[in-house]
Amino acid sequence: MSFLVKIVANFSRDLLKVLVSPEETFKAVKDKGLENQGLYLYIFMCAFLGFMLGGVVSAITGVWIVFPIAFAVVVTVIALLKLIVWAIISHVVAVFVFKGEGSLTNTIKLMGFSAAPFILGIFALMTLILIGTIFTSAMLFVIMYIWAIIIGSTAVSIEHRIGFGRSFLSVLGVPALVIIGVMMLVGVFQ
Template sequence: MKKMMNFSKDLLRVMISPEETFKVVKDKNLENQGLYFYIFMCAFLGFMLGGVASAITGVWIIFPIAFAVIVTVIALVKLIIWAIVSHIVAVFVFKGKGSLESTIKLMGFSAAPFILGIFALMTLILAGTFFTSTMLFTIMYIWAIIIGSAAVNIEHRIGFGRSFLSVLGIPALIIIGLMMLVGVLQ
């Protein structure tokens, strides 16, 4: 019971004050917890998505387990790519001083807002509230970006604005530029 209470307390701490939490995590050398936390939250969210799919199709046990595995694998690949791009921008554009490994681990804590995604799925399943679920998912993604920015800031010591640009701004501009280039070439 005490471990469950600590998990809830840590989850709230990351959501409310990510920079202070990351400072404590770095001081205590607990960066690995970010990766474990990310895997747990993704598997749980995947299990919930599988629950929605099984309710629609009637296949009960297979979908939640399969979705948990698939969502976790895809999410880990996404996290690694996101952290690599953020790390490259932080180091080469803004002269950050952190390591890629710690960046990946700290950015794992960006899964804390996934609890909102779980609530979004629950409201969708139980109450059929599409608008509320959409809003909760939107808040979840925005808060995940903020936590990811705080992680890059603590790891690379470049300031929150530059960290935000490393996490979202410059990668988004690159993606938009590539999309425009592909559109012109077609």
């Protein structure tokens, strides 16, 4: 039993480190060669968040066991695809626009740590289920996404050695401009 307590304590400590000081944490992770932990964290947090989301649907529909498990799998698969696409775009922008030096594999792994703020999403779903606080839950989700972008930007900054401003543009700025441009082109051709 103490082994399980130790694992949970270490996980909580590491999660807090990523949330409070992502730059220092990523430097330590890279020094120790523990980049894979980013993917493990991402998979765990997405599965747990999906399970919680399935719990909300189960509470509404009354089908208890099917939705949480299905949502955990679906959310995890979709989130992993999103992470890979987000990391590829961020990596390409960091390397070709800002002359970054990192690898795509490590970019994906380190950006996996951007799931650390998902703890706020889990808390938001819990407050929605237990108390029914729609506004508070929505605000927690907004904070979660902002924090995830900051952690993703820090990951790209550390991996590619391009500074936070350029990494922020790699993670959010340039991809947002591309998406807006594509939407405008689609609108023109309709």
